[in-house]
Ligand code: BES
């Protein structure tokens with residue numbers, strides 16, 4: 298359950314605990330025994346927390362690290378650490394934002410937003426299937442310091458973005474046999490109603506009429522029907538700019554007839570992580586007062602191996618008329634994204650951003666925590682890079698060289714759906730680029746690595762991470 302985060306001039310009486318920031322080698326709050334803390338290993342490292350008793354009751358001492366290295370983004374870690382350490386308390390307060398004053402380079406508004414994001418993310422838990430969930434009592438946090446309207450707004454926006462990210466996490470964490478395409482579409486409809494978005498759901502008949510041959514081809518092996526969902530956000534004040542977000546929505550990827558190994562399939566409920574990130578971001582646009590119109594395109598199917606599954610060698614005709622020879626049915630994401638990018642292109646947006654858990658090759662290249670960024674437009678790539686940096690999500694650009702196009706040449710169709718043995722993230726990107734209309738700016742984020750984590754740290758829980766939500770919202774908020 299989400300936290301209620303408020304701003305306050307001073308520590309409220311109801312606070313059972315106050316979280317206080319301490320820089321490396323700095324003095325501790327009054328009444329806290331320095332020897333006890335040191336013996337428990339507290340050294341002021343960013344994000345380290347110890348609960349101690351101070352002169353005015355319980356305090357959570359939070360490390361802020363070296364003051365010279367403090368950034369607005371540090372407060373996301375700090376917030377998450379506070380929420381985790383305080384989970385046994387219902388209502389807490391924190392004075393950590395006061396420590397921004399000493400740090401010249403830290404924007405206090407960005408810090409307030411990041412703190413709220415961290416608090417909310419640190420309190421996240423997926424308990425849907427637990428008979429006795431680990432108790433998590435934290436409900437209310439008072440952020441003590443400025444109560445200026447700008448601070449309050451930043452806290453509200455940070456909380457809304459993190460709630461969007463929590464939604465993305467939960468959608469990824471839901472099992473593939475539960476969150477089928479129709480169920481995912483139903484959840485999106487409910488979110489749209491709550492978040493002031495227009496929502497259009499296409500069923501299989503509508504998808505067939507729309508000639509989404511990629512979605513239909515991937516769906517052939519499944520008993521669950523596909524869905525294609527479009528969401529529309531229209532800002533209050535009219536603005537001519539429009540963005541399109543596209544998200545891969547494979548609700549489970551068994552690989553199709555080119556079946557995955559048992560090991561390879563274990564986390565494949567995460568294969569709608571791109572769609573989940575787009576859904577989470579869309580849910581926060583209104584609260585974040587995003588000034589541009591945004592449309593989301595979400596193709597949804599699972600990739601199974603039923604009796605009439607797409608066979609290697611089959612050819613699919615995509616929405617824009619181009620044909621793809623399917624030589625490996627496990628390279629399915631590009632097939633459904635091809636339809637979605639074609640549709641998104643038809644609306645001629647100022648930019649298309651797609652997110653997809655697309656290739657294991659991208660994880661080989663960049664590891665588990667960094668997304669691959671590919672684009673047909675250097676300026677857009679730089680804009681995405683800077684939005685991601687502000688949002689505290691790591692991306693790294695990979696090239697889309699023209700002379701690699703021949704790696705996906707097919708003897709029978711316009712292209713095949715796999716490249717050679719090397720550069721798999723790039724050849725996947727090249728295939729996607731074939732479905733972005735000429736003249737449309739497009740960026741692709743391969744989030745196969747960061748959409749999922751097996752490691753617990755302050756901001757993340759095992760499972761879905763909701764990676765991409767913050768970058769998308771930041772990009773839309775700052776779109777010029
Ligand atoms: N969904 C997978 C990619 C993936 C792998 C995401 C691991 C997250 C973690 C994708 O559909 C896939 O299977 N890609 C293949 C492509 C290959 C057959 C060309 C891959 O990466 O092996």
Ligand code: MN
Pocket residue numbers: 550552600626627628629630
């Ligand atoms: Mn696959």
Ligand code: ZN
Pocket residue numbers: 547550568627629630654655
């Ligand atoms: Zn996949």
